[in-house]
Amino acid sequence: MDPFEQRHPGPLHADRERRRRRRILMRRIGAVSVTAIAIAVVVVIVVTALPGGSSSRHHGSHRHASARSRAHHKPVHHAGGSTADVLKPGNGTPGDATAPILMYHVINEPPPGAPYPSLYVPAAEFDAQMQALKDAGWVAVTLDQLWANWKTGAKLPPGKPFVLTFDNGYYSQYSAALPELKKLGWVADENMQLTGLPPSQGGLTNDEIRAMVKAGWELDTQGISHADLVELSGSALTAQVAGARHTIQHLFHVPVNWFCYPSGQYDAAVIDEVKSAGYKGSTTVVPGWASRAIDPFRLPRLRIVSGTTPAALQAQMSESQNDSPPPSEYTTSSPGYG
DSSP: OOOOHHHHOHHHHHHHHHHHHHHHHHHHHHHHHHHHHHHHHHHHHHHSSTTTTTTTOOOOTTGGGGOSSSTTOOOOOOOOGGGGSSSOOOOOOOOOOOOEEEOOOBBBBOOOOOOOOBOOHHHHHHHHHHHHOOOOTTTEHHHHHHHHHHHOOOBSSEEEEEEEEEEOOHIIIIIIHHHHHHHHHHHEEEEOOOSSSOOGGGGOHHHHHHHHTTTOOOOEEOOOOOOOOGGGGHHHIIIIIIIIHHHHHHHHHOOEEEEOOOGGGGGGHHHHHHTTOOOOOOEEESOEEETSSGGGGGGGEEOOOOOOOOOHHHHHHHHHTTTOOOOSOOOSSOOOOO
């Protein structure tokens, strides 16, 4: 401020002061709005995770379901840091790891009338795929671990790195995928959808999510309700992106550094919202391999569908290595489910 204005505040100073106060007020209103939305989501999640909520199960077809009793589970408290914390630190020189990111949904047989039956990979099929990748020298890492390599040269586990992502938060990811990956010593990324998953298709409880985090899984998100984000704006978009991150951080004490675009839909406004919410990057449904040279807010992924043999999976991974990076926006009238 000009020294004269400090001594003799005039109309210019008063106008500046009004604008400054208005900016502060709007920021406070925005912060309160996002916090209120996030708290409301926390209440919904806590309620649905209780016995009798929408996460209660009445299905006997899932593996290990008969051995479970919901009513008397004690909470498992686990404050997890970044999944990159287990890596040997780098020397600060950026690493050059490249990796395919695989996209899975349900690890189970599709029920009659399932809207997307190809996204149901039977457990035996999944187990065979994972064992074949292990035998071929692949090793599963998380997005945070990949990022640590890119930024500081952190040492990834020996082998050819790839990332396993599981979308939406289906129960079979806990009951079927988790035991298989534990057996192999591998971890994965869970892209949580906080609400709206039909009870008939499962849905993870808070205790199950905490068990996945305790096993080394990374917790990321697809937003609150798998909404088409390109159709949203303002507080509705902020709630889906920033509100989801705030909620998961509050409940599970993990960083939540990566966003997954629901159905792969994104444009410049959505990317800006994801950046503003503090994420390090985001994943798409466009095939290809992730590398340090690609925009971290448009990382490619490979959708794995039912009927994919171990050999076909490895061919899919190999053939996509030189694909072009995802476009600046992906907005289609027939989005691929993700």
